[in-house]
Amino acid sequence: MSTITYREAMRQALRDALTRDERVFLIGEDVGRYGGCYAVSLGLLEEFGPERIRDAPLSESGFVGAGIGAALGGLRPIVEIMTVNFSLLALDQIVNNAATLLYMSGGQFNVPLVIRMTTGAGRQLAAQHSHSLEGWYAHVPGLRILAPATVDDARGMLWPSLEDPDPVLIFEHGGLYSSEGALTGTDGVDITSAAVRRPGNDVTIVSYGGTLRIALSAAEQLRGAGVDAEVIDLRCLRPLDTATILASVAHTHRAVVVDEGWRTGGLSAEVAARITEEAFYDLDAPVARVCSAEVPMPYAKHLEDAALPQPERVVAAVRQMGG
Amino acid sequence: MLRIRRFEERCVELYSRTAIRGFLHLGIGEEACAVGLMQALTPADAVVSTYREHGHALARGIPMRAVLAELEGKLEGTCRGRGGSMHIFDSATRFYGGNAIVGGGLPLAVGLALADHLQGRQLVTACFFGDGAVAEGEFHESMNLAALWHLPVLFCCENNLYAMGTALARSESETDLTLKASSYRVASWPVDGMDVGAVEDAAMHAAEAIRGGAGPHFLELRTYRFRAHSMYDPDRYRDKGEIEGWKHRDPIPLTAARLSDQGLMSDEALERIEADIEAEIDDAAAFAEAGTLEDLADLERFVVSEAAGMGDG
Ligand SMILES: Cc1ncc(C[n+]2csc(CCOP(=O)(O)OP(=O)(O)O)c2C)c(N)n1
Ligand SMILES: [Mg+2]
Numbered sequence: 038m039s040t041i042t043y044r045e046a047m048r049q050a051l052r053d054a055l056t057r058d059e060r061v062f063l064i065g066e067d068v069g070r071y072g073g074c075y076a077v078s079l080g081l082l083e084e085f086g087p088e089r090i091r092d093a094p095l096s097e098s099g100f101v102g103a104g105i106g107a108a109l110g111g112l113r114p115i116v117e118i119m120t121v122n123f124s125l126l127a128l129d130q131i132v133n134n135a136a137t138l139l140y141m142s143g144g145q146f147n148v149p150l151v152i153r154m155t156t157g158a159g160r161q162l163a164a165q166h167s168h169s170l171e172g173w174y175a176h177v178p179g180l181r182i183l184a185p186a187t188v189d190d191a192r193g194m195l196w197p198s199l200e201d202p203d204p205v206l207i208f209e210h211g212g213l214y215s216s217e218g219a220l221t222g223t224d225g226v227d228i229t230s231a232a233v234r235r236p237g238n239d240v241t242i243v244s245y246g247g248t249l250r251i252a253l254s255a256a257e258q259l260r261g262a263g264v265d266a267e268v269i270d271l272r273c274l275r276p277l278d279t280a281t282i283l284a285s286v287a288h289t290h291r292a293v294v295v296d297e298g299w300r301t302g303g304l305s306a307e308v309a310a311r312i313t314e315e316a317f318y319d320l321d322a323p324v325a326r327v328c329s330a331e332v333p334m335p336y337a338k339h340l341e342d343a344a345l346p347q348p349e350r351v352v353a354a355v356r357q358m359g360g
Numbered sequence: 361m362l363r364i365r366r367f368e369e370r371c372v373e374l375y376s377r378t379a380i381r382g383f384l385h386l387g388i389g390e391e392a393c394a395v396g397l398m399q400a401l402t403p404a405d406a407v408v409s410t411y412r413e414h415g416h417a418l419a420r421g422i423p424m425r426a427v428l429a430e431l432e433g434k435l436e437g438t439c440r441g442r443g444g445s446m447h448i449f450d451s452a453t454r455f456y457g458g459n460a461i462v463g464g465g466l467p468l469a470v471g472l473a474l475a476d477h478l479q480g481r482q483l484v485t486a487c488f489f490g491d492g493a494v495a496e497g498e499f500h501e502s503m504n505l506a507a508l509w510h511l512p513v514l515f516c517c518e519n520n521l522y523a524m525g526t527a528l529a530r531s532e533s534e535t536d537l538t539l540k541a542s543s544y545r546v547a548s549w550p551v552d553g554m555d556v557g558a559v560e561d562a563a564m565h566a567a568e569a570i571r572g573g574a575g576p577h578f579l580e581l582r583t584y585r586f587r588a589h590s591m592y593d594p595d596r597y598r599d600k601g602e603i604e605g606w607k608h609r610d611p612i613p614l615t616a617a618r619l620s621d622q623g624l625m626s627d628e629a630l631e632r633i634e635a636d637i638e639a640e641i642d643d644a645a646a647f648a649e650a651g652t653l654e655d656l657a658d659l660e661r662f663v664v665s666e667a668a669g670m671g672d673g
Contacts, residue, residue: 070597071525094495094531095462095523123461126496161382161433163444165460332663336382336444337433343656 065117136179193226210247396559434651463496492523553583
């Protein structure tokens with residue numbers, strides 16, 4: 038079993054897709070000559086040439102829209118947007134075109150497009166480079182929203198996303214690129230289900246993307262205190278795999294949702310609502326949430342740390358539930 | 361210019377000592393743009409800038425102490441440490457950031473100018489952005505609005521030929537940026553951005569015309585960044601020879617040579633300037649280092665205006 042970085046896993050996935058299907062191409066700002074702003078696509082230009090590793094000018098709405106058009110035209114584009122905050126310049130294309138064309142056209146025009154982008158905070162990049170807006174995208178019918186948290190998912194989610202006939206958005210947490218993990222396999226990675234990353238009996242900690250590490254670290258701390266936490270990685274934020282969450286809550290009777298997005302109107306609200314709607318009588322305590330503070334992300338490290346979910350806050354939330 | 365150069369060189373040291381974190385974009389090589397341009401502005405004018413704005417901020421007159429404290433995330437910084445290097449704001453000098461969304465500042469500048477225009481103030485809004493921003497829709501929308509409504513905006517495009525790793529010729533079908541502005545009927549000029557005198561002359565001329573009611577102007581300041589895009593950038597996309605070539609046009613030695621040829625500056629005077637600058641930077645560094653951290657209890661302050669009530673649960 039080999040250990041690789043999340044970045045390398047992503048790069049392998051891109052190389053594999055480009056090799057397997059000649060309709061696939063990568064387009065985005067600085068994906069080619071520069072090597073990708075997080076060095077994910079480094080070396081791919083030399084391997085696949087400028088037609089398939091296509092540098093785009095700073096024009097998010099333009100090149101995302103072009104990706105949608107190319108998908109309609111029979112290609113399988115992978116569009117990279119540097120950071121989720123910049124995807125807002127392309128929000129119109131994603132929400133008003135990619136997500137709606139199939140439905141509006143009465144099933145005639147599907148959009149087989151993959152959009153990848155970096156999300157999340159933790160690197161002192163302040164309020165225009167650090168937000169976790171995947172929850173917003175998860176609000177939109179017509180999109181599939183993925184959040185690979187492990188190297189297996191970074192390596193394995195891209196191909197099934199390209200096989201999906203509809204638009205798929207992949208959110209890569211910026212703090213994960215240099216993280217390492219064991220690559221256990223590349224086949225059979227699904228893009229529909231949540232995964233139980235750590236089995237346990239006393240409380241369910243629901244996480245995804247960048248918060249999986251936090252949930253696992255909190256679970257370790259709780260173990261020391263005699264609390265056996267089960268950790269769920271949502272993996273797919275839309276559609277949500279509610280069954281896995283409910284099955285877990287059915288035996289732990291407690292749940293904490295950890296989300297780097299804001300609490301108000303966020304993904305954590307959706308997960309908590311589903312648990313209360315569908316597993317209310319399984320619960321021994323109200324569902325708790327650990328989210329980012331309701332502020333634009335500050336630059337100073339102590340403020341950023343305070344704004345973000347931390348393992349200690351998860352532990353404290355579990356402690357508060359008693360039992 | 362020397363003051364900005366030495367300041368940013370100190371920033372590099374502070375970055376390697378981790379006193380400064382996050383993204384740090386340096387304008388080393390581009391100082392003539394900031395310095396030349398600011399000569400044309402009055403204190404009442406407004407400035408909108410980008411994430412590569414240390415030079416703009418210092419040339420505009422924001423105290424170095426506050427700028428450096430901001431870069432170090434301190435409460436004494438221009439924005440209490442919430443913004444950092446990319447987000448310097450200062451109401452006293454009407455410096456509206458520090459915007460890290462490429463092209464994001466242009467519509468703001470249009471709006472600031474609209475406010476001046478509607479309220480009968482003869483002011484100029486100077487808006488800095490890079491060559492990369494020209495590809496964004498917001499550039500085109502802003503050019504059109506400013507021209508259509510005849511607004512007092514001075515668009516200052518610092519064309520350093522690259523947007524991160526993408527050379528201008530690889531991102532624009534038309535690389536003469538003045539033509540783009542002209543196509544919106546915005547008066548536009550190419551300017552040697554390595555020549556502080558040329559920038560100053562062009563800016564003076566444009567600002568005067570704007571104040572006289574001539575509508576928006578566009579200056580394409582042709583310049584070059586000597587260092588990588590940011591501290592994270594390995595700079596794989598530029599030829600070393602190209603960088604060295606541009607260093608021969610370094611605005612600082614060029615200006616120093618010109619002044620000394622004209623008998624306006626002696627070697628001793630230059631040494632004195634260097635010493636004064638070093639003393640100012642040392643003082644700012646000590647100030648920033650001694651700065652304090654914002655109280656965590658204030659994390660949620662300023663999400664909404666304090667007069668309007670606090671917090672949203
Ligand atoms: C909307 C948006 N897209 C992408 C980025 C990432 N990015 C930051 S700076 C930059 C290059 C901008 O180049 P240019 O406008 O020429 O300014 P320069 O950095 O050369 O001063 C890019 C692509 C961003 N900050 N905002
Ligand atoms: Mg540039």
